Amino acid sequence: GDVDGARKRLEGVRGQPWVEPAAVLAADLAAKAGDPAAALAFLERVGGSGDGFWVDEARRVMAVLPSDHLDAT
DSSP: OOHHHHHHHHHTTTTTHHHHHHHHHHHHHHHHOOHHHHHHHHHTTOOOOHHHHHHHHHHHHHHHHOOHHOOOO
């Protein structure tokens, strides 16, 4: 229900092993809210540290972002 509250909590997650899952979930919320710049900023936290699931989820989120935002990075 509280998308903004959830996004703020996910933004604050910095500790392993939760950084990548939180970043992907926050990116997904930002993308759904129409904020591709924020979504890309969250996705930059996903470094492929070994959990292929979250890397794949990051790619799924990136695939729905407008291409003009992807070209600017």
